[in-house]
Amino acid sequence: MKALLQRVREARVEIASEVAGAIGAGLLVLVCAEPGDTEAVGERLLAKILKLRIFSDETGKMNRSVQDVGGGLLIVSQFTLAADVRGGNRPSFTGAAPPDEGRRLYDAFVTQARSLHPEVATGRFGADMQVHLVNDGPVTIPIDMR
Numbered sequence: 001m002k003a004l005l006q007r008v009r010e011a012r013v014e015i016a017s018e019v020a021g022a023i024g025a026g027l028l029v030l031v032c033a034e035p036g037d038t039e040a041v042g043e044r045l046l047a048k049i050l051k052l053r054i055f056s057d058e059t060g061k062m063n064r065s066v067q068d069v070g071g072g073l074l075i076v077s078q079f080t081l082a083a084d085v086r087g088g089n090r091p092s093f094t095g096a097a098p099p100d101e102g103r104r105l106y107d108a109f110v111t112q113a114r115s116l117h118p119e120v121a122t123g124r125f126g127a128d129m130q131v132h133l134v135n136d137g138p139v140t141i142p143i144d145m146r
Contacts (some may be wrong), residue, residue, distance in 0.1 A: 001045045001105070004030040004083045007054055007139035011074045012122040014130045025142030026071030028133050032081035033097035033105035034146070042109040045145050049073075054139055055057060072119035076131060077106045082110075096120050099126065 005027050012022035029049060033042075053072065054066040066073065079102060082095035096102060103125045113120045123129045 001034060001041050001145045002032045003045055003143045004051065004081060005049060005141040005143065006133060007136045009134040009136045011133035013076055015075065015124055020123055021074055023072030023074045023119060027066050027073050029073055029075045029077060030078035030081060031106065031109060032078050033102040034082055034095055035097050037097060037105055039105065039108045041145050042075045042105055043112055045143065046112055048143060052086055054141060065129060072116055072121065074121045075110055075113060076123040076129065077125045105133050
């Protein structure tokens with residue numbers, strides 16, 4: 001699985017001009033399942049996200065996790081993280097899990113997140129979403145569990 005984390009002051013996902021999910025300060029988590037991924041891979045990814053020290057402490061050093069600061073998680077499915085642009089000008093998305101498998105792994109990831117973290121909002125798998133955010137820092141961290 002791959003994820004792209006953005007430390008945000010606020011973020012929301014809109015679908016057809018309606019807010020599907022929103023958080024204040026925390027992490028926008030764009031997540032992509034790849035062929036061969038399992039729920040265990042998602043659990044390891046989530047554990048890394050929850051413990052990653054990318055929030056500032058009182059001295060301004062990145063030394064606190066989203067759990068430490070009580071931030072929210074906005075989890076959005078993002079199959080385009082698997083884009084391969086090495087050949088030609090049109091990205092290939094064959095590196096993303098098939099839709100049914102991607103949905104199953106995304107749903108499992110969200111369920112696990114909700115069991116471990118108090119504030120979890122989401123987009124909707126496969127929907128045309130507009131993501132609005134105020135990136136804090138900016139801090140953007142890619143994670144590839146392979």
